[in-house]
Amino acid sequence: MKETVIKTENLTKRFGDFVAVDAISFEVYKGEIFGFLGANGAGKTTAMRMLSGLSKPTSGKAIVAGLDVFTQPEEIKKNIGYMSQRFSLYEDLTVIENIKFFGGIYGLSDKQIKQKSEELIEQLQFQNEIKKLVHDIPLGWKQKLALSVAILHEPKVVFLDEPTGGVDPATRKQFWEMIYQTADKGITVFVTTHYLDEAEYCNRISIMVDGRIDALGTPRELKEKFSATSMDEVFYKLARGAKRSDN
Amino acid sequence: MRIMKFVLQKEFRQIFRDKTLLKMIFIMPIVQLLVLPMAANFTVKNINLSIVDHDHSSYSQKFISKIFSSGYFKLAGDNPSFLESYVLIENDKADIILEIPEGFERNLTRENGQKLFIAVNAINGVKALVGSGYLNSIIMDYNNDIRSQLLQPTTFNLMPTIEVVSSNWFNPNLTYYIFMVPGILVMLITLVGGNMTALNIVKEKEIGTIEQINVTPLKKYQFLLGKLIPFWIIGMIIFSIGLMIARFAYGIIPIGNIGLMYAFLAVYLFTILGFGLLISTYAETQQQAQSLAFFFLMIFNLMGGLFTPIDSMPEWAQWITRLIPISYFINVMRMVVLKGSAFSDIQYHLLIVFVMGIILNGWAVINYKKTS
Structure with a gap:
């Protein structure tokens, strides 16, 4: 039996008359890479913000890591990691200072911080960069560092909000290797992206259109269901019906 | 913690x-x-004073040197006529004009009184107020000097005056x-x-x-x-x-x-x-x-x-x-x-x-x- 890490039932968020997220229901299992797709404005980020305790849902139910988003948002924060598209480390601190700071506020002991940062630096081959300001290292490296910092405290779930935006293909590939390693450790990866080739790398994907989840399954299932050859095609078939757009 | x-x-x-x-x-x-x-610094100094002396007497000279020895005034022009001094005010070169009329000395000694004319540029209100205040007190002082000189023979002061002596607390030198x-x-x-x-x-x-x-x-x-x-x-x-x-x-x-x-x-x-x-x-x-x-x-x-x-x-x-x-x-x-x-x-x-x-x-x- 698969262990459920995220479970939502009719989760809804309204801003006035606007229904940003419209009664979505889905489950995500332990160690899974769950892709969360949708056009800009489809409600991905709002849904993710609710699941990470940043935004209170209007109605419905959601359990993350066994905790209720309505009543235990602060508890949830201890059990998740988060990395956003807006770069989220402190640029005016060095690599090692960022690691220590985030380790510290997640309540790791000095010994744990030391051990974790050594592992991380070894893994990322960052030996020569630890004393550099984050501002001065290349974007691809920053993003790899940000992911490592987001899972420093070994959360049950890590939320990645368009983590590979603006990164070259080679670095994106390395980044996805890191995502696989993360999932192998048993950390569930919940990732939003608009690179449809990346969707193929996910175990399962959901596609949001106008605040609803219109499709959910493995990439192969979805392609069969929509008789498409690629995720690109699946996405366009679904998105054609969308009423909301960027403008 | x-x-x-x-x-x-x-x-x-x-x-x-x-x-x-x-x-x-x-x-x-x-x-x-x-x-x-x-x-x-709000202490008003360097007040530009233009003097129109029509008398050119030893009394008016003494009076003028008394004004400048106070340290608050700067001579902005010693002009023969009021009109020329007025140009200085218009050009912002003078703040106050003091006009000493002809017969200043004569009237003071014989008529026992003389009017002076002061014109103040009041665009800078603080400077105008403080400046004319200084000038007035110097004139008063000069007035007393002359009076004591002229009334020398008498052994007591005929005019009863109230003299105010102020002492500044907490910041004695202001x-x-x-x-x-x-x-x-x-x-x-x-x-x-x-x-x-x-x-x-x-x-x-x-x-x-x-x-x-x-x-x-x-x-x-x-x-x-x-x-x-x-x-x-x-x-x-x-x-x-x-x-x-x-x-x-x-x-x-x-x-x-x-x-x-x-x-x-x-x-x-x-x-x-x-x-x-x-x-x-x-x-x-x-x-x-x-x-x-x-x-x-x-x-x-x-x-x-x-x-x-x-x-x-x-x-x-x-x-x-x-x-x-x-x-x-x-x-x-x-x-x-x-x-x-x-x-x-x-x-x-x-x-x-x-x-x-x-x-x-x-x-x-x-x-x-x-x-x-």
Whole structure:
């Protein structure tokens, strides 16, 4: 039996008359890479913000890591990691200072911080960069560092909000290797992206259109269901019906 | 507690790594404290006086030299006619014209009286008022000199006069900077405290790092304390530097208890940092924060009683000054530094500023919502 890490039932968020997220229901299992797709404005980020305790849902139910988003948002924060598209480390601190700071506020002991940062630096081959300001290292490296910092405290779930935006293909590939390693450790990866080739790398994907989840399954299932050859095609078939757009 | 260690470490690192900010925090107050009190001086000097002497007598010469020996006036032109002097006023080269009519000496000695004509350029009201005041008192003085000369034979003064002798308490020489330095120091603490805190928090909003902080288990109060404590300490340091400058550059030694000043400062910083915090909750960008802070700090500085006495403001303005925390601290600083006031004299000031601090900080914390 698969262990459920995220479970939502009719989760809804309204801003006035606007229904940003419209009664979505889905489950995500332990160690899974769950892709969360949708056009800009489809409600991905709002849904993710609710699941990470940043935004209170209007109605419905959601359990993350066994905790209720309505009543235990602060508890949830201890059990998740988060990395956003807006770069989220402190640029005016060095690599090692960022690691220590985030380790510290997640309540790791000095010994744990030391051990974790050594592992991380070894893994990322960052030996020569630890004393550099984050501002001065290349974007691809920053993003790899940000992911490592987001899972420093070994959360049950890590939320990645368009983590590979603006990164070259080679670095994106390395980044996805890191995502696989993360999932192998048993950390569930919940990732939003608009690179449809990346969707193929996910175990399962959901596609949001106008605040609803219109499709959910493995990439192969979805392609069969929509008789498409690629995720690109699946996405366009679904998105054609969308009423909301960027403008 | 352990978490606070990490938070404070981060904040101090960021502050001390930003060299421009560091200069703003430490160098700017020092420079301003050395420059402003010297420049912002209300003692009116260098009044440009143009003299039209139609008499050219020994009396008028004596009179003129008496005026210039006072040290307040500068000769702007010795003209034969009033019209020529008037051109000087029009060109802003003269502030006052003094016209000595023909027959000045003769009328004084024989007719026992003579009228003088003074024309004052009142565009700069303060200079006009003070300048003509000086001039009048010199004329009075001269008047008495002549009278005593002319009435020499009599052994007693025929005219009963009341002479007022004033002695200045607390600042006997009316030294301007003794009055200004404590006030300017308060202004600088307010600028640094209010502005820097607001900018610092809004910077995290603008860059987006606050989002990252919001998904961590870090509590709202821990984050805010991390922002306030460093600036509270920096405020204390600036104040100490300021007291040293006051001591060594101006020779100002507070008569009152220094501990009392620090106690008040501790509370005042709590209040003014709360003000900065409140600004940061309303601003989304550093530019907005800066404009908002500027608007209020401008009012604080101009209405806080630093440059103009609150007692001479209109009633409604005096009410506004009561809502301005800086006015209490300026008052207290002057009381303690110049008069040596004790705790019992400033306890109400302290209480009011503390209550303001509670309101500002409480308001800010309610406004600063971690979850939307």
